[in-house]
Amino acid sequence: MEKDAVDDFKVVVIGGSAGSLEVILNIIHELPVDTGAVFIIVVHRRNDKDSILEHLFSVKTRLTVNEVEDKQPITLNTIFIAPPDYHLLVENEAGFSLDSSERVNYSRPSIDVTFQSVAEVFGKRAVGVLLSGANADGAEGIESIRNAGGYTIVQNPATAEVSFMPLQAINLGGIDAILDAEHIAGHIRERCAQRPN
Amino acid sequence: MLKEEELDLLISELSDQYGYDFTNYARASLKRRVNRLLLIDRFPSFAELIYRVKTDPAYLTHVVQELTVNVTEMFRDPALWKMIREQVLPVLATHPFIRVWHAGCSTGEEVYSMAILLEEANLLHKSLLYATDLNPSVIENIKKGIFPISQMKEYSENYIASGGKKDFSQYYMAKYEWAKFDERLKSKMIVATHNLVSDRSFNEFQLIFCRNVLIYFDKTLQDNVLNLFDDSLEKLGYLVLGAKENIRFSPIAKKYLQLQNREKIWRKMQ
Incomplete structure (x- = not known):
């Protein structure tokens, strides 16, 4: 991060599994280019080596989209995607690191791993968003974000394509906003406009 | 969760006593490994881990093996x-x-x-x-x-x-x-x-x-x-x-x- 950059930027980390892709595409489509935030997306997928998501996302948003490479610097107004077959960690405020260790919740990348890492480094500047999915991954992660003082959003299980993942998160309690898919982007925009208190 | 100074303590112990230098390992990942070690070996606290490392040289091989990642496969990619x-x-x-x-x-x-x-x-x-x-x-x-x-x-x-x-x-x-x-x-x-x-x-x-x-x-x-x-x-x-x-x-x-x-x-x- 540049030295003179504002140090209160938000870090929005979005996790999803089955049924989340469409929601993510709609969210990033509605994001303005100048939120001043960092966006990190972790999606479960098969071990496709092609950067399919990077292409899919790029055509939907005017933000820069990057599938993360090891030690890549963190830049504002950018969407970073966890690469297939690696856990994505935040090394410090300046950059990412990758980890190809054991699967967590049968997943690599694991949403919990990235959420916990974002919570640890960015604390109350973190905004966690957990979407549709058939796996419990992400529930503990979003709890870490809340415990670190960050803000938490979960897709409304009633309208999610697969309700299991958001339900797991809600069962752990303390979620700030439970929203239908079409309201998530607007809510993220509002959070990014607010300074931490 | 492991504290930064605890990680530093473990790193210096492994280096001073055994010559394994983890100083320049990426911290985020190394921290996860130590947390995992605490969990799988059921240490009630970090102090118990450091005590074991200090007093039991036979345990070292296991520590090094668990702190490093040994995930690999044939014809990966x-x-x-x-x-x-x-x-x-x-x-x-x-x-x-x-x-x-x-x-x-x-x-x-x-x-x-x-x-x-x-x-x-x-x-x-x-x-x-x-x-x-x-x-x-x-x-x-x-x-x-x-x-x-x-x-x-x-x-x-x-x-x-x-x-x-x-x-x-x-x-x-x-x-x-x-x-x-x-x-x-x-x-x-x-x-x-x-x-x-x-x-x-x-x-x-x-x-x-x-x-x-x-x-x-x-x-x-x-x-x-x-x-x-x-x-x-x-x-x-x-x-x-x-x-x-x-x-x-x-x-x-x-x-x-x-x-x-x-x-x-x-x-x-x-």
């Missing part, structure tokens, strides 16, 4: 292996003698993958594969050549995707839960411990593999290790890294040219 088959092996074939170094090779799945490739190109007889890792326990597995049978379906698919034409199962004997690989594959392997942090170059190679090892190092250590590889690579030799690793921002970058189509293979041009 098949497109990369296809490229080695099609573009690298024909060049290596022109050498009278082929030396390959698998640095940080863990349990050796990639060393066996390479041996199979060399065998199929009829080059194994004039090759030597140096397999090194800092963990004494994991490299024992390379000598045995025994891997879980449960992985063979996936490895077989990887093998075929990498351009393999044979029946993958001809390379091993299945016995209960295990697959024991053909003796002739390991006949050309030299297995030794080598720590990329503290040990030096020990030979010159035409091909060096170091996949998903540099991700656990910070930038400083990455640059040191890349220099070590540069010192160990012949001119026009090849360096192969993990799918998301890059030499782009390292001092050796200007001497190397990446092969086309995005695979992480670089050739030393000067």
